[in-house]
Amino acid sequence: xxxxxxxxxxxxxxxxxxxxxxxxxxxxxxxxxxxxxxxxxxxxxxxxxxxxxxxxxxxxxxxxxxxxxxxxxxxxxxxxxxxxxxxxxxxxxxxxxxxxxxxxxxxxxxxxxxxxxxxxxxxxxxxxxxxxxxxxxxxxxxxxxxxxxxxxxxxxxxxxxxxxxxxxxxxxxxxxxxxxxx
Amino acid sequence: xxxxxxxxxxxxxxxxxxxxxxxxxxxxxxxxxxxxxxxxxxxxxxxxxxxxxxxxxxxxxxxxxxxxxxxxxxxxxxxxxxxxxxxxxxxxxxxxxxxxxxxxxxxxxxxxxxxxxxxxxxxxxxxxxxxxxxxxxxxxxxxxxxxxxxxxxxxxxxxxxxxxxxxxxxxxxxxxxxxxxx
DNA sequence: CGGGAAACGGAGCAGCTGTTCCGTTGTGGG
DNA sequence: CCCACAACGGAACAGCTGCTCCGTTTCCCG
Numbered sequence: 001x002x003x004x005x006x007x008x009x010x011x012x013x014x015x016x017x018x019x020x021x022x023x024x025x026x027x028x029x030x031x032x033x034x035x036x037x038x039x040x041x042x043x044x045x046x047x048x049x050x051x052x053x054x055x056x057x058x059x060x061x062x063x064x065x066x067x068x069x070x071x072x073x074x075x076x077x078x079x080x081x082x083x084x085x086x087x088x089x090x091x092x093x094x095x096x097x098x099x100x101x102x103x104x105x106x107x108x109x110x111x112x113x114x115x116x117x118x119x120x121x122x123x124x125x126x127x128x129x130x131x132x133x134x135x136x137x138x139x140x141x142x143x144x145x146x147x148x149x150x151x152x153x154x155x156x157x158x159x160x161x162x163x164x165x166x167x168x169x170x171x172x173x174x175x176x177x178x179x180x181x182x
Numbered sequence: 183x184x185x186x187x188x189x190x191x192x193x194x195x196x197x198x199x200x201x202x203x204x205x206x207x208x209x210x211x212x213x214x215x216x217x218x219x220x221x222x223x224x225x226x227x228x229x230x231x232x233x234x235x236x237x238x239x240x241x242x243x244x245x246x247x248x249x250x251x252x253x254x255x256x257x258x259x260x261x262x263x264x265x266x267x268x269x270x271x272x273x274x275x276x277x278x279x280x281x282x283x284x285x286x287x288x289x290x291x292x293x294x295x296x297x298x299x300x301x302x303x304x305x306x307x308x309x310x311x312x313x314x315x316x317x318x319x320x321x322x323x324x325x326x327x328x329x330x331x332x333x334x335x336x337x338x339x340x341x342x343x344x345x346x347x348x349x350x351x352x353x354x355x356x357x358x359x360x361x362x363x364x
Numbered sequence: 365c366g367g368g369a370a371a372c373g374g375a376g377c378a379g380c381t382g383t384t385c386c387g388t389t390g391t392g393g394g
Numbered sequence: 395c396c397c398a399c400a401a402c403g404g405a406a407c408a409g410c411t412g413c414t415c416c417g418t419t420t421c422c423c424g
Contacts, residue, residue, distance in 0.1 A: 002392095002400070003390095003391060003392075003400060003401065004391080004392090005390085005391070005400095005401075005402090006391095006400075006401060006402090009401085009402085029380085029381065029382080030381085030382060030383080031381085031382090034403095039402085039403085040402060040403035040404055041382090041383080041384095041403080041404075042383095042384080042385085042386095042401090042402065042403060042404075043401075043402060043403075045382090045383065045384075046401070046402085049383090050382085050383085051382065051383090139360060145349075145353060146353050146356070146357060149349075149350045149353035149354050149357065150353075150354065150357050152339065152342070152350055152354075153335040153336070153338065153339060153350075153354045153357075154335070156335065156338035156339050156342070157334065157335060157338050160334070160338070167327075167331075168331045168334055168335075171327060171328050171331035171332075172331050172332065172334075172335045174328070174361070175328060175331065175332050175335075175357065175358050175361035175362065176357050176361065177361075178321060178360070178361035178362075179356070179357035179358065179359075179360035179361035180357065180360075183370095183371090184370075184422095185370060185371065185420085185421055185422075186421080186422090187370095187371070187372090187420075187421070188370075188371060188372090188421095191371085191372085211410085211411065211412080212411085212412060212413080213411085213412090216373095221372085221373085222372060222373035222374055223373080223374075223412095223413080223414095224371090224372065224373060224374075224413095224414080224415085224416095225371075225372060225373075227412090227413065227414075228371075228372085231413095232412085232413085233412065233413090
């Protein structure tokens with residue numbers, strides 16, 4: 001990638017893939033990404049030898065952003081606001097970016113590139129839950145597994161048709177929050 | 183299908199498809215169903231001209247069973263027991279049969295064969311929610327849309343690896359119930 | 365028990381996917 | 395300015411899917 005046009009094309013591919021994945025999910029064919037980028041498939045494969053690498057590259061920044069929000073929540077002195085904010089932000093992201101949560105929660109090789117981030121995410125969530133429980137804002141018997149299950153449920157809604165998914169995701173997020181609160 | 187062997191083979195196909203769909207979901211290839219039934223693909227297609235018809239046939243009895251449970255819930259004098267029972271039964275079925283809820287809730291042509299059942303299901307659920315709200319056992323502001331969203335969330339968990347899905351589904355069902363209860 | 369139609373099996377078609385090959389284009393160092 | 399070689403485009407390959415065609419087998423009625 002020593003030539004300027006190569007770098008330019010790489011950027012176009014990443015931008016096209018980001019838009020495509022966010023709106024249509026991670027299942028978008030490579031041909032389609034190439035077409036949207038105005039590029040041949042070979043160019044795409046020169047920069048990203050495999051589909052998984054393209055996905056990982058596109059998602060890296062989003063995952064990092066996710067970590068930032070998580071660390072911010074850890075700094076919040078109000079345990080309920082911190083935990084509920086994380087759930088709500090998660091739902092919000094799910095509405096606007098179908099791809100991200102597949103990386104953080106889904107099975108398969110896509111998430112493998114983010115194992116470390118996933119673990120950090122899980123640790124931080126655990127801290128938030130422990131704090132919230134200590135503050136007495138959680139219903140009796142609720143643990144981090146319940147919260148993770150709730151997030152998984154929200155993430156699993158990604159396959160719904162886009163017209164209804166936003167409303168459904170909002171409702172489910174509300175149910176989860178009502179379900180864990182004391 | 184005037185010959186006895188044809189009927190025999192048809193039954194084998196249905197049995198194989200039922201087992202395959204229940205354990206692996208509706209995505210099982212036609213070749214695989216044929217192989218499990220010990221039959222050629224042409225035989226399979228002679229009895230079921232299209233994949234959708236095979237799925238509809240296999241699911242018909244389950245959907246009917248679903249309707250029976252729903253009608254039973256409508257006869258329950260205790261509004262909360264009726265509604266929570268429906269949610270719990272739904273989750274239970276989700277654990278044991280990955281295929282069924284795709285038919286009742288999923289998008290696409292598979293569910294089209296059951297439109298009437300889906301509508302009846304929706305009406306009955308609405309009755310249960312109205313009764314529960316009238317009895318004052320629901321949290322303020324909860325409506326049938328929230329319950330439907332909760333069921334959708336449970337149904338969407340079908341794609342999880344089988345080892346963890348049972349626990350997660352149980353937890354989500356618990357969250358949904360806690361989230362709608364007064 | 366014989367023969368004609370019903371039913372069968374599996375190769376094959378069409379269309380989708382991810383990935384590779386190779387002739388062509390055009391950038392940029394000397 | 396010019397040409398070596400980095401980078402390109404798109405046809406082509408391999409492997410999956412749902413579905414069909416057709417020669418062969420098997421039932422069952424008379």
